[in-house]
Structures are given as C-alpha cells and as structure tokens.
Amino acid sequence: MAEVVLDKVTKVFTTFKKREKVNVTAVNHLKLDIRDGEFLVLLGPSGCGKTTTLRIIAGLEIPTEGKVYIGNRDVTKYPAKERGIAMVFQDYALYPHMNVYENMSFGLKNLKFPKEEIKRRVETAARILDIEELFDRKPKGLSGGQRQRVALGRAIVRQPQVYLFDEPLSNLDARLRIQMRAELKELHMNLKTTSIYVTHDQIEAMTLGNRIVILELGTIQQIGTPEEIYNKPSNLFVANFIGTPPMNFFTCGVSRDDDLKFVFENGKKISVPNTLKNKLQDFMNKRITLGIRPENISLEKGKNSVEASVTSSEFLGINVLIHFKVGEERGTIYMNSEKATSIGAGSKIPLLFDPDKIHVFDPETGKNIGLIK
Amino acid sequence: MFKLIKRNYVYNEWFWAYVFLAVDLAWSTLFLFYPMIKGVIYSFQDIQLQNISNPHFIGFKNYINVLTDPDWWHSVKISALYTLGVVPMGIIIPLTISLLLAHFRRSIRDFFKAAFYLPGVVSAVVMAMTLKWIFDPMAGFMNWLFSLLGLPTQLWYSGTSEALFTLILMNWLSSHGFNILLYSAALDRIPKSLYEAAEIDAASSWRRFWKITWPLLKPTTLYVLITSVIGSFQAFGGAFFITHGGPMKATEFLNYRIYVTFYQFGQYGIAAAMSVLLMLMVIAVSLLNFKIMGSEVEY
Amino acid sequence: MKRSLGIVVALLLALVIMSSALVFASTDTITALLPFRPNTPFGAYLGQVFNLFEQTHPGVKVKWISGGSWGDYIKKLGTMLGARQGPDVAYGNANYLFVPGRGAGLASADSLTIPDKYFTKDERLGMGAAVIGSLSIPGRGIVVWPWHLYIGGISTMIANEDMLREAGFDPNNIRKNGWTTKQFLELGSKVVKDLNGDGKPDRWLFYPVNSDHMRIGIFPIYLSKKRPLEEQWTLDYFFDTRTGKLKDPELLHQAFQYLYDLVHKYKYAPAAAVSKSMGDASDAFLRGELAFVANGPDYLSTVKEHNRLVLEGLRKGKVIHAGVIPMPYLDAPDHEAIRPGLAVYGFYNFKQNPYKGDEHTKHVMEFCDFITNITFQPILAAEGFMSPDRRLFATRYAMAANLYNTNDPSIRYWLNDMRNNALPSFSQYACVGFTKAFRDAKGKWFGDSFIPALEGMIAGKLSADEAFNRVKVAAEKLPYPRVNKDKLPAIIKSINQLVEEEKEESKMFK
Structure with missing residues (x-):
C-alpha cells in the first residue's frame, strides 16, 4: 500500500498528419497527491487525458516532463513490472489462449513465485470474486461479468500497492454495471489498497470515489469529495459536467436598485442571496452566469420567482422532467408526476430558486465566483 | 410452369442463390473435378504415348511400379x-x-x-x-x-x-x-x-x-x-x-x-x-x- | 417443395451451361500444327499455300496452330496427342513422333505393319523410310510425303568460324575432310583463354549442358567407329537391337573418359555450366564466349539475325561467322571421319483411324497432296527454304524421296545417290523395334542413369570410370528385348519387298 504522487507531469504525443508533425499535449503539468488507501477517480470526457494519466502511473507511458512517485519512490523511469501496481483494462485484456487459472497466475509465474503460493493466492482471489468454478474455461466461454471478475482476480493475486482501473465497467450492460460497481466498492473496503479509477461516467465516479479528480484538456479542473464536486463546482466546466440533467444556466446582469439584483434577459429581477453579495461587488453592471440545479428550483410564485414557458416534458416514473425556456435560454426541472398533469407545452410556470443553492460564475474565466476568497 | 416460377421464385433470393451456385458448380465440375477424376482413372490404366488410343485397366500396377x-x-x-x-x-x-x-x-x-x-x-x-x-x-x-x-x-x-x-x-x-x-x-x-x-x-x-x-x-x-x-x-x-x-x-x-x-x-x-x-x-x-x-x- | 424446385431449375441450368461449353462448331476444319511462325518468310509462303487451298476447296478451312521453339512444338504435339486431340497434320520426323523427349526409344515391333491398301506403289516409294517410321505408331496409319531435308544435329555442331580461323583451322577443309579429336583438343588449347585477365578463362570450347555434353562429348567417339551399314542404321547408338546389351561398352567408356578429360583434365569446358540450359549455351555462343554449340542448322538463322542487329547498331556485340561443322572423329585405326547425316521431315496425319472414305479424312488427304505438290518445290528452293549448306552435307545416310522428280540435275544426282545407298537400310527398321517393356526401361535408363551419371561426372562428383560403371550396371538390368517372333517374319518380308521395289525403281536413274 502506498501513496501516489504526480509532480508536474506533462505528456506530449507527436503524431503525423499529412506528413506534418503535430504535437498534442495530453497531460499538462499535472500535480496530484493520492493518499494511501484512497479510492481516487479520474473523471472527464473522452480525450481529457485521464487514461494517459493512468498509463503514466502504470508505466505504460513515459512522461515528457515531471516525476511519478509511488510509495515515496521515484518510479518515473521504472518499467511497469517494478512499480508494484496492477491494472484492470477496459477490454479486460484477458489472454484469449489461456484458461482462467492461467490468466490469473501468469503474472505470479513471471515473478517466479513458488507453485503452492501461486495456487493459494489464485484460489483466494477466486473465492473473493466467486469464480472458482471457472478455472478451466477460456475467456471466450465467459460472460462479460465473469470476464470482468477474472480481470479483477488477475489484479488481486498480484497483491499490488496500487490498483489501476481503466474504465473497467464500460463494456458491461447497465444492470451488471450497477452490481459490479457495488462489488468494487466492497472489494476496496476489504482490501483498503490505493486505487485509481478512470471513468467518464459521473455516477461511477460519485459512488466509488473517496475523491474525484475532474480533468479537462489535460489539466485538473477540480479535486474533491463527491459532495464537494457536486455542491461546490469550482468552475463552469465542472458544474456543467456533473449532474444529470445538468445544471441550468442563465445569463444575468448584476444591478443595484434598492438591493443587489440579478437581471434576467427578459428583464425580470431577483434578489442576490446575502452570501454572494460581497463577492459580486466587482461584477456590478457586468454579465455573469447564474447556475442552479434542477432539484433546487421549486414551482412557487413569489417575489423572486421567474416566469418560464414549458417547451416539453418527459415522463420518468415518479417524476416528470420539464423542459422550459426563460427568454431564449433553456432549462429543466423535476416535478412530481401527479402534480404535472396539467402542465403541457406552452403553459407558463413560475420558477423559484433556492437562494442557498445559486452558483454564480464569471463567464470569462468560468470560475465560481462564490468560491473565490 | 413459367407463371409458377415467376410468382414464387424470380424474386426469391433462394432461387438466385442456386442459380449463381450452379454457374460456379458447372465451372468447377468442368475444370477441376473432371480432370481430377480423370487423373485418378488414368492412374489405374496402362496409358502412354505409344498406346494412347488403347488404354486399359491394370489395377494397382502403376502404383506398384512407382513405389518399387x-x-x-x-x-x-x-x-x-x-x-x-x-x-x-x-x-x-x-x-x-x-x-x-x-x-x-x-x-x-x-x-x-x-x-x-x-x-x-x-x-x-x-x-x-x-x-x-x-x-x-x-x-x-x-x-x-x-x-x-x-x-x-x-x-x-x-x-x-x-x-x-x-x-x-x-x-x-x-x-x-x-x-x-x-x-x-x-x-x-x-x-x-x-x-x-x-x-x-x-x-x-x-x-x-x-x-x-x-x-x-x-x-x-x-x-x-x-x-x-x-x-x-x-x-x-x-x-x-x-x-x-x-x-x-x-x-x-x-x-x-x-x-x-x-x-x-x-x-x-x-x-x-x-x-x-x-x-x-x-x-x-x-x-x-x-x-x-x-x-x-x-x- | 419450393426449394426443391429451385434446386431442379438450378441443376438444369448447370447442365445447359456445361453442355453448351462442350459443343463444337461443325464446319470442316483441318488443323495443322506446324513449328513455323507465320511472320517468317517460309511461314508467309505456307500461309499463301493454305489460302490457295481454301480458295480451291470451298467449305474447308485450315486452322494453323504455330508452335514456338522446337521444344515447345514437340511438347505441344505430345500434349495434343496425349489428350487424343492430335492435329490432322503435323510436321516432324518419325523419331520425334515416337518419343518427344530424352528417352529415345522407338515403337514396339508388335505393331509394325504396313497397310498397303491405302497407298499406291508410287506413293510408298515416295514416302520412303518415314512411312515405316510413322506406321509403327498404332492407330496412326496415314502419312503424307516428306519433303523437308534437315541435317541431323547429332553428327554436326555449329562453330564460330572466326575462332577456328584465328586458331589456324580452315572450316571448309574440316567440312571436306573431317577432323580428329586430337585436332579438337589442339583447337581447345588455342581457343580457351582468359581475356580479361582475372585468372579464369572466359572463352570455352563449349558448355557441357544437357545435349551438348552428349553431342560434343560422347557421340564423336561413338559415331566415328566404322561399322557395317546395317548397324549404322539401327538408329540406336548404345544398344544392340537384337540382344538389348550395350553395343560397344569399351567405346562408351572411352567416350566418358574423353568428355571427362575435356572438362576436368584440359578444362576446355566449364564444369560449372552443367546445370545451364541449351538456351544459355546458345546465348553464350552469340556473346562470342563459345567456339561450339550443338545446335541444329536452323540456329544459323538466329546467328544471322544477331549479326543484322549488331550491324544495325540495335544490339551490342560482335558479328559472328558461324557454320555447320562435323564432329571430330577419334584418331584410331577403326575410326573414320564423320559424315553429317540428313534427316527427313514431313507432314504427318494423326487421325486415329485409317482412311475410310469419310469427308474429313478425304479433305486432309487432299490438303496434304496440295501442300506437298511437286509444283511448289521449286518455289521452296527459290524461297531459300533449302539452303545450299544442307545440300552440301547430304550423304548416303539421307533420303529425300519425293524430291527425285525435280528437274534440277544436280539435286537429281545426289538424291539418286542417296536413294541407292540409303534404301537398303530399310531392313534395319525391323531391328529397332524393341518390345514395349524394353523401350520403357531404356527410356528410363537414359533419363535416370545415363544423363545423371554424365552430369555427376561433369560436376566433378564422379570419375569417368565411376560414371561409366553406373551406366553399365544400370544397362545390365534392362529386360531382354524380345521381339514378337511371330510377327517379325511378316514385317521383314514386307520391308524387303519395299526395298526390292525401291531398287527396281532406282535402276531407272542409272
């Protein structure tokens, strides 16, 4: 078990396009401390550099700049096998010509472990994962979930200092994914080994991670617990990326009548919550982006309510997701489906924002103005 | 007959599959299987340039000849x-x-x-x-x-x-x-x-x-x-x-x-x-x- | 039900396609397989003759299949015969029709019969030995008149006369008087040279490639021995046709030693050339690297073409003056100068059945008459088809039967001479009729023992003694060539009858 530290890691890929050399920066001066025993999730859209970061930690890529430490050891130049890590691949990367037992024992054999020890470890791992019955089968004869378990088992038998997961659940169907997610979580709680997990699925990230790192264009957007990420998005990107359906955004001006007010495009003014008043001083008469999650809007008429017109609605069971427009800006809210029967396209509804949950972003830098100290 | 074929087969993909297979089959029968079978038949016959007009079966004699x-x-x-x-x-x-x-x-x-x-x-x-x-x-x-x-x-x-x-x-x-x-x-x-x-x-x-x-x-x-x-x-x-x-x-x-x-x-x-x-x-x-x-x- | 109907329709369709592929056009076509190319002078001449035939015989078409090289031609002929799709008419001498390859054997005596009824006396006289030769292929009873003279390549070779003169040898003198193996070696000492100074010779007497090593290295010793006429005419150099034993083992041993010495003792022929082809040897000859190549006289036209290209600046190289030279003879008491033999070539009909009066066979016979019509012969001579060289080397070994009617006195004289000397050799044909078993075994002996032993010797793997012993031991294992004794008297009788008629006929010229 060990900590993993990335110190200003940069990775530049050189490719050729029409015989022209093109440099692509996949990871840009990344600084990251991963604590011992932590389950850290690297989250971001595809192409954000999360997989490259994981591969740098694994030793499958050598960083262009910067250093990688695992357990206080500088392993930047070490080959993968000397880093004490185990990796679970997106396509599982099971050796198709070996049976399950051989797949799981391959690494230990390479490390010249005694036979009895290999047997003990493989059987233990298999018991944990409930795949003892499958030893003689080849990967071709396994279901997706079973393959996933074998891939996990192969990592477990190594008893590594760090587990690396590269989108391991993305090839499973939705139901299996939920089940495996729970099992992974349980596994981590039992093994308590540092784990780094790459995914583009925010639900996986939220449910699995002790902390989540949100990456975009090779740089860290935010590091935090799931709650922090959800409730205190550090910038527009994070706010937009996390949450389904995403946060609603409205472009507003800030003006002072009797009190500090947000001015909507359609002229409607609502009061700025007290917590934000100080921070917004600098934005007087400037445009800001107001963000609020759908669940923080209630359909009540009041002094601070904004009128919206419904464009369509989606029935989701208990709730109905209502799409609306304020001026030209679109948004969504949830509504209890029983209450929503009378609401159809074209109806006018009042939106009342929970003042504590309003986020304000600087449209130029994207920063969450409320978090600036 | 024609009507029957027209109604049931002309637009039936199975029909056309057989037609195309038949062309191929005829081709390979003519140029592959026939010579192959002919070759096997020759191998049991006394047939050479000098008596080409009069081949006759001689059993395994050719094979014995070759193998010895x-x-x-x-x-x-x-x-x-x-x-x-x-x-x-x-x-x-x-x-x-x-x-x-x-x-x-x-x-x-x-x-x-x-x-x-x-x-x-x-x-x-x-x-x-x-x-x-x-x-x-x-x-x-x-x-x-x-x-x-x-x-x-x-x-x-x-x-x-x-x-x-x-x-x-x-x-x-x-x-x-x-x-x-x-x-x-x-x-x-x-x-x-x-x-x-x-x-x-x-x-x-x-x-x-x-x-x-x-x-x-x-x-x-x-x-x-x-x-x-x-x-x-x-x-x-x-x-x-x-x-x-x-x-x-x-x-x-x-x-x-x-x-x-x-x-x-x-x-x-x-x-x-x-x-x-x-x-x-x-x-x-x-x-x-x-x-x-x-x-x-x-x- | 539906599907099975589909299968039936499909199978019917397959049958239709197959049968239509097998249907042939039903117009009467005479196929002629000839080794000449239409774009050569003689080819053009033949084309005109064929056109004339088609014009005078409406409804009959001549299909001319041209073979490439002589080897290709023989292969093509063999393949067509093998597929029982023999042409109506082909061109060649009897030996080639028997065995188109390295196993030189003749047909079984069992089948040697002469169907007199199909030919008039004049025709048979005209056809000469080739009749008997071709008749010995069962089922192929019809032959048409031979008329193309050709020097047998076995007794001659093509020489680079410039090299001969340079070494002080007069080619014309050699042609007239012959020359000895001793002289041949003396020539070798002058011709084989290192011209570019790298310590290795780059000019040789000849390449010991297949057939050249036989012709230049073996036959001179074998052919120059004085023998009774009938033995000379057996057409088998190595075997006694009566006993099936090696004819003259000591001489064959000597011939092996001679070839061995040429390659390994004197080093006048490069051992490393053993796996090269005749084509390589011919090319090297054109490059001026060889004094001799054992090609037929038709190779002279290739040399002529080479010279034309060189003179017109289309090819790099030197003009080469080449000519036909007889093989050297062994300098020993019982040996004499080798006189080049002349082979007879003709057009043969290969239809499986003898003439039975059907239209097609009639057309073929008419066609053969037409193309060998005596009125065309002067044209042949005028076209240069028969070169003066070829006449020069005509000897008593040759026959050109139907040419005797020509009005040219000189040709008439030597043709007559040939007839008188050559015709008695007819009797020998009965003797070359081996049994089929022996012929097969002999062909295998030649291909599997004789040639490999020679190659092994040239490659330096075997000494002359070892090579000869291998050949001898293998020859001893051949089965006894028992001719069908019941048929033999009849065969000999009919041949003798032919010879008698031939003699009577020849008296007219005296």
Whole structure:
C-alpha cells in the first residue's frame, strides 16, 4: 500500500498528419497527491487525458516532463513490472489462449513465485470474486461479468500497492454495471489498497470515489469529495459536467436598485442571496452566469420567482422532467408526476430558486465566483 | 410452369442463390473435378504415348511400379529435404520481419510490406531468371561477392551437393512477401492491451513473445505452415527453370519427376499414379500439421 | 417443395451451361500444327499455300496452330496427342513422333505393319523410310510425303568460324575432310583463354549442358567407329537391337573418359555450366564466349539475325561467322571421319483411324497432296527454304524421296545417290523395334542413369570410370528385348519387298 504522487507531469504525443508533425499535449503539468488507501477517480470526457494519466502511473507511458512517485519512490523511469501496481483494462485484456487459472497466475509465474503460493493466492482471489468454478474455461466461454471478475482476480493475486482501473465497467450492460460497481466498492473496503479509477461516467465516479479528480484538456479542473464536486463546482466546466440533467444556466446582469439584483434577459429581477453579495461587488453592471440545479428550483410564485414557458416534458416514473425556456435560454426541472398533469407545452410556470443553492460564475474565466476568497 | 416460377421464385433470393451456385458448380465440375477424376482413372490404366488410343485397366500396377522405383523414393527424399529446408525459414523469416516492421509507423511499414511483396507480383520466370543470374556459378553476383570478400567461389546450382541447398537459399531470399502480409495483419489483430497487461504482469519480452504473440499467431502459423508445406512438396519452378532436375538428379523434386514422366517419357498412367501419391502425401502431412498445431489453436 | 424446385431449375441450368461449353462448331476444319511462325518468310509462303487451298476447296478451312521453339512444338504435339486431340497434320520426323523427349526409344515391333491398301506403289516409294517410321505408331496409319531435308544435329555442331580461323583451322577443309579429336583438343588449347585477365578463362570450347555434353562429348567417339551399314542404321547408338546389351561398352567408356578429360583434365569446358540450359549455351555462343554449340542448322538463322542487329547498331556485340561443322572423329585405326547425316521431315496425319472414305479424312488427304505438290518445290528452293549448306552435307545416310522428280540435275544426282545407298537400310527398321517393356526401361535408363551419371561426372562428383560403371550396371538390368517372333517374319518380308521395289525403281536413274 502506498501513496501516489504526480509532480508536474506533462505528456506530449507527436503524431503525423499529412506528413506534418503535430504535437498534442495530453497531460499538462499535472500535480496530484493520492493518499494511501484512497479510492481516487479520474473523471472527464473522452480525450481529457485521464487514461494517459493512468498509463503514466502504470508505466505504460513515459512522461515528457515531471516525476511519478509511488510509495515515496521515484518510479518515473521504472518499467511497469517494478512499480508494484496492477491494472484492470477496459477490454479486460484477458489472454484469449489461456484458461482462467492461467490468466490469473501468469503474472505470479513471471515473478517466479513458488507453485503452492501461486495456487493459494489464485484460489483466494477466486473465492473473493466467486469464480472458482471457472478455472478451466477460456475467456471466450465467459460472460462479460465473469470476464470482468477474472480481470479483477488477475489484479488481486498480484497483491499490488496500487490498483489501476481503466474504465473497467464500460463494456458491461447497465444492470451488471450497477452490481459490479457495488462489488468494487466492497472489494476496496476489504482490501483498503490505493486505487485509481478512470471513468467518464459521473455516477461511477460519485459512488466509488473517496475523491474525484475532474480533468479537462489535460489539466485538473477540480479535486474533491463527491459532495464537494457536486455542491461546490469550482468552475463552469465542472458544474456543467456533473449532474444529470445538468445544471441550468442563465445569463444575468448584476444591478443595484434598492438591493443587489440579478437581471434576467427578459428583464425580470431577483434578489442576490446575502452570501454572494460581497463577492459580486466587482461584477456590478457586468454579465455573469447564474447556475442552479434542477432539484433546487421549486414551482412557487413569489417575489423572486421567474416566469418560464414549458417547451416539453418527459415522463420518468415518479417524476416528470420539464423542459422550459426563460427568454431564449433553456432549462429543466423535476416535478412530481401527479402534480404535472396539467402542465403541457406552452403553459407558463413560475420558477423559484433556492437562494442557498445559486452558483454564480464569471463567464470569462468560468470560475465560481462564490468560491473565490 | 413459367407463371409458377415467376410468382414464387424470380424474386426469391433462394432461387438466385442456386442459380449463381450452379454457374460456379458447372465451372468447377468442368475444370477441376473432371480432370481430377480423370487423373485418378488414368492412374489405374496402362496409358502412354505409344498406346494412347488403347488404354486399359491394370489395377494397382502403376502404383506398384512407382513405389518399387528407387528413383521415386529419391525424389521423395529430395522433396522432403527441400520442405525441411524451406518451411521453418518460411515461418521464421516472415515472422521476424513482421515483428520488426511492427515497430515502425504506418507509412514506413506499408512501404516495406509492398517491397517484400513485390517479388511475388513479378512473373515466376523473371524471378527464376534473376535468381539464376545471382547464383550463376560463372558470372553470378554471389560469386562476385564471395571473391570480393576473399571467400572461395561456389558451384551453387551446378554442384551436385550444393544444388538443393541453393534452391532452398533462393526460396529463403525471395518468397516471403505474402507470409509477411499475413503475419503483419495477424500482429495488427492482437490487441495492444494484451501486451500492456503482460508488461504489468512482469513478463519479459522473451516471455511476451512466447506466451502471447506466438500462441495468438498460431492460426496464421498453421495456415502458413500448411500452405508452405504443400507448396514446397509441389516445388517445381526451381527445378524447371534453373536446374532441370540436375545435376545428377540432385534437385529432382516429386513434381518435376511427374512432369518428366508425363511429358518426356510419355507414361501418362504412371505419372497419374505419382500425382495421386503426391496428393495423398500432401493431405497426410497437412492432417499431421493440423493434429500437432491445430489442437491448441483458437479460431 | 419450393426449394426443391429451385434446386431442379438450378441443376438444369448447370447442365445447359456445361453442355453448351462442350459443343463444337461443325464446319470442316483441318488443323495443322506446324513449328513455323507465320511472320517468317517460309511461314508467309505456307500461309499463301493454305489460302490457295481454301480458295480451291470451298467449305474447308485450315486452322494453323504455330508452335514456338522446337521444344515447345514437340511438347505441344505430345500434349495434343496425349489428350487424343492430335492435329490432322503435323510436321516432324518419325523419331520425334515416337518419343518427344530424352528417352529415345522407338515403337514396339508388335505393331509394325504396313497397310498397303491405302497407298499406291508410287506413293510408298515416295514416302520412303518415314512411312515405316510413322506406321509403327498404332492407330496412326496415314502419312503424307516428306519433303523437308534437315541435317541431323547429332553428327554436326555449329562453330564460330572466326575462332577456328584465328586458331589456324580452315572450316571448309574440316567440312571436306573431317577432323580428329586430337585436332579438337589442339583447337581447345588455342581457343580457351582468359581475356580479361582475372585468372579464369572466359572463352570455352563449349558448355557441357544437357545435349551438348552428349553431342560434343560422347557421340564423336561413338559415331566415328566404322561399322557395317546395317548397324549404322539401327538408329540406336548404345544398344544392340537384337540382344538389348550395350553395343560397344569399351567405346562408351572411352567416350566418358574423353568428355571427362575435356572438362576436368584440359578444362576446355566449364564444369560449372552443367546445370545451364541449351538456351544459355546458345546465348553464350552469340556473346562470342563459345567456339561450339550443338545446335541444329536452323540456329544459323538466329546467328544471322544477331549479326543484322549488331550491324544495325540495335544490339551490342560482335558479328559472328558461324557454320555447320562435323564432329571430330577419334584418331584410331577403326575410326573414320564423320559424315553429317540428313534427316527427313514431313507432314504427318494423326487421325486415329485409317482412311475410310469419310469427308474429313478425304479433305486432309487432299490438303496434304496440295501442300506437298511437286509444283511448289521449286518455289521452296527459290524461297531459300533449302539452303545450299544442307545440300552440301547430304550423304548416303539421307533420303529425300519425293524430291527425285525435280528437274534440277544436280539435286537429281545426289538424291539418286542417296536413294541407292540409303534404301537398303530399310531392313534395319525391323531391328529397332524393341518390345514395349524394353523401350520403357531404356527410356528410363537414359533419363535416370545415363544423363545423371554424365552430369555427376561433369560436376566433378564422379570419375569417368565411376560414371561409366553406373551406366553399365544400370544397362545390365534392362529386360531382354524380345521381339514378337511371330510377327517379325511378316514385317521383314514386307520391308524387303519395299526395298526390292525401291531398287527396281532406282535402276531407272542409272
């Protein structure tokens, strides 16, 4: 078990396009401390550099700049096998010509472990994962979930200092994914080994991670617990990326009548919550982006309510997701489906924002103005 | 009848499937199966140039004739030696080249693949003539090179003990293009993540080759093995274009012997029996290959 | 039900396709397989003759299949015969029709019969030995008149006369008086040279390639021995046709030693050339690297073409003056100068059945009459088809039967001479009729023992003694060539009858 530290890691890929050399920066001066025993999730859209970061930690890529430490050891130049890590691949990367037992024992054999020890470890791992019955089968004869378990088992038998997961659940169907997610979580709680997990699925990230790192264009957007990420998005990107359906955004001006007010495009003014008043001083008469999650809007008429017109609605069971427009800006809210029967396209509804949950972003830098100290 | 067909079949894909299959079947019946069956019939007949108008069945006499002929067994030996010389290299060389090529970027790889394949596109005669010149014992490139390096010049295909090896050498030098394409394609098909997994599993590059690459290339290797065994058992070009089976029958391959028996001795029945025996041999060797290699192959 | 109907329809369709592929056009076509190319002077001449035939015989078409090289031609002929799709008319001498390859054997005596009823006496006289030769192929009873003279390549070779003169030899003198193997070696010492100074010769007497090593290295010793006429005419150089034993083992041994010495003792022929082809040897001859090549006289036209290209600057190289030279003879008491033999070539009909009056066979016979019509012969001579060389070397060994009617006195004289001397040899044909078993075994002996032993010897793997012993041991294993004794008297009788008629006929010229 060990900590993993990335110190200003940069990775530049050189490719050729029409015989022209093109440099692509996949990871840009990344600084990251991963604590011992932590389950850290690297989250971001595809192409954000999360997989490259994981591969740098694994030793499958050598960083262009910067250093990688695992357990206080500088392993930047070490080959993968000397880093004490185990990796679970997106396509599982099971050796198709070996049976399950051989797949799981391959690494230990390479490390010249005694036979009895290999047997003990493989059987233990298999018991944990409930795949003892499958030893003689080849990967071709396994279901997706079973393959996933074998891939996990192969990592477990190594008893590594760090587990690396590269989108391991993305090839499973939705139901299996939920089940495996729970099992992974349980596994981590039992093994308590540092784990780094790459995914583009925010639900996986939220449910699995002790902390989540949100990456975009090779740089860290935010590091935090799931709650922090959800409730205190550090910038527009994070706010937009996390949450389904995403946060609603409205472009507003800030003006002072009797009190500090947000001015909507359609002229409607609502009061700025007290917590934000100080921070917004600098934005007087400037445009800001107001963000609020759908669940923080209630359909009540009041002094601070904004009128919206419904464009369509989606029935989701208990709730109905209502799409609306304020001026030209679109948004969504949830509504209890029983209450929503009378609401159809074209109806006018009042939106009342929970003042504590309003986020304000600087449209130029994207920063969450409320978090600036 | 027409109406029936029109209503039910003209737009029925099964009907058209049979029509197209029928064309193919007629074609192969006419040009493949008929000559093959005819050949087998000839092998049981006394038929030769001198009594072509009067063939008659003589049972297994042709086969007995062939199997008791020491020259036939000499040719079997020559063909077997040639196969032993050619086939392992026919796997090692293309595999090595493909493995080396895998490290280059695509455009370079494609260039080399095309370059290696080019000799296969050139007509066999041109190829044979070029190789003949390279190994010419009197004015050839190889002997020029040897004398430049201060080595004794060789007789190459003109020497009784060197001729077979020279033909094997020519094969090593010239006929790997297609197998390189096969191996390159097969290597491309192996997921990169398997190597990464193996790297993390602490497998040395040697073990990565033997435990990942080699087993996953087995279907390709089996294919290459069988086609090259068949090909080298039926070797003919070198003997026909370069050595004429000589000197002193040093390169008289089975196929060349069949050719000589048929066209030069005019003994059609015996040549047909030889062909059938060669076919049986090739089938037997292929089955053996399947048995040895095929058991572990994942298709 | 539906599907099975589909299968039936499909199978019917397959049958229709197959049968239509097998249907042939039903117009009467005479196929002629000839080794001449239409774009040569003689080819053009033949084309005109064929056109004339088609014009005078409406409804009959001549299909001319041209073979490439002589080897290709023989192969093509063998293949067509093998497929029982023999042409109506082909061109060649009897020996080639028997065995188109290295196993030189003749047909079984069992089948040697003469169907008199199909030919008039004049026709048979005209056809000469070739009749008997071709008749010995069962089922192929019809032959038309031979009329093309050709010098047998076995007794001659093509020489680079420039080299001969340079070494002080007069080619014309050799042609007239012959020359000895001793002289041949003396020539070798002057011709074989290292011209570019790399310590290795780059000019040789000849390449010991297949057929050249036989002709230049073996036959001179064998052919120059004085023998009774009938023995000379057996057409088998190595075997006694009566006993099936090697005819003259000591001489064959000597011939092996002679070839061995040429290659290994004197080094006048490069051992390394053993696996090269005749084509390589011919090319080397054109490059001026060889003094001799054992090609037929038709090779002279290739040399002529080479010279034209060189003179017109289209090819690099030197003009080569080449000519036909007889083989050297062994300098021993019982040997004499070799006189080049003349072979007879003609057009043969290969239809399986003898003439039975059907239309097609009638057309073929008419066609053969037409193309060999005596009125065309002067045209042949005028076209240069028969070169003066060829006449020069005509000897008593040759026959050109139907040419005797020509009005040219000189031709008439030597043709007559040939007839008188050659015709008695008819009796020998009965003797070359081996049994089929022996013929097969002999063909195999030649291909599997004789040639490989020679090659082994040239390649330096075997000494002359070892090579000869191999050949001898293999020859001893051949089965006894028992001719069908019941048929033999009848055969000999009919041949003798023919000879008698031939003699009577020849008296007219005296």
